[in-house]
Amino acid sequence: MIDLYYWTTPNGHKITIYLEETGLPYTLRPVNISQGEQFAPEFLAIAPNNRIPAIVDRDPPDGGVPLPLFESGAILMYLGxxxxxxxxxxxxxxxxxVQWLFWQMAGLGPMLGQNHHFSLYAPAKIPYAIERYRKETARLYAVLDKRLADRDYITGEYTIADIACYPWILPERQGQDMTQFPHLARWKDAIAARPAVQRAYAIAKSVNADPTVRDERARALLFGQDATTVRGSAR
Ligand SMILES: N[C@@H](CCC(=O)N[C@@H](CS)C(=O)NCC(=O)O)C(=O)O
Structure with a gap:
């Protein structure tokens, strides 16, 4: 049995999608990151970066003690x-x-995360930052669009590379026009139609009906972190 430490964000969706696709039994352990639950000592013992997702595999293939793991890419590779x-x-x-998975982890996720931050959350609207990340998002969308021009999925077959990228393609939130990326749009629709993906998003909705609402306290918790946050947290 896998314990999944999870919240209803793109990085969280990656793992529910994988688990729903493969039918591996799991227990959902919600970590409400808007309420500061990522700083609970039990969670930090598994995920020292105070970020979801994380797992504990209580039945690891080596037959040893439960195996804890953080970082969504590492989790997808482990489960795969x-x-x-x-x-x-x-x-x-x-x-x-693996190269496309790392491309998602190192490029698509972080850059689109900055896009969300400066477009939706930053208290000051900084045109340079908004423009910078919208343009980088468009560039990354174009890389995927080009890749998908002659294949159904990123590596041909549907894999963890698709599962890692899919939850991040949110054109309405990211200032993108999907008509400019027809292959990416077709891929996105195909993945959205998969029953396992629909189950994963239904689970998200049941855990947190409106993931976009963030009050002032939540914003301070999520966007005000620095070294003292880490040093002040329990191990
Ligand atoms: N590279 C990490 C990023 C994880 C991440 O940024 N998680 C966010 C939600 S998508 C989080 O837990 N944020 C909590 C916080 O900022 O304190 C991964 O892919 O697992």
Whole structure:
């Protein structure tokens, strides 16, 4: 059984999608990051970066003690290795999948996160920052669009690379016009139609009906962190 420490954000959706796709049994352990639950000592013991998602696998393949893991990309690779599902075993196909997974983790996620921050949350509207991340989002969308021009999914088959990217493609929130990215739009619609993906988002809705509402306290918690936040938190 997997314990999934989760909130209703793009990085959280990656793991519910994977678990729903593969049918691995799991227990959802919501961590309300707007209420500061990511600073609870029990959670920090698993996820020292105070960010969801994280898992504890109580039945790891080596038969040892429960295995804790944070970082969504590492979790997807671990679960893909454990189940052999949606993570190719062939050397070249696996390398292809891993490079796109890292592209998502290092580029798409962080850049689109900054887009959200400066467009939606920053108390001051800074035109340079808004423009900078909208343009970078458009560039990254175009990279994916081009990649998808001659294949159904990022590596051909549906894999964890698609699962990692999909929850981040939110054109309405990111100032993007999907008609400019027809291959990406087709891919997004195909993934949205998958029953497992629909189940994952229904679960999110049941946990937190409106993920966009953030009060002042939540904003201070999420966007006011610095080194003292980490040093002041329990290990
Ligand atoms: N690289 C990390 C990023 C995780 C991340 O940024 N999680 C956000 C929600 S999407 C979070 O937990 N934020 C809590 C906070 O900022 O304190 C991953 O992919 O797991």
């Amino acid at each position: 290795g454990k189940t052999g599902k949606l993570f190719p075993s062939d050397l070249r196909a696996r390398c292809d999948c």
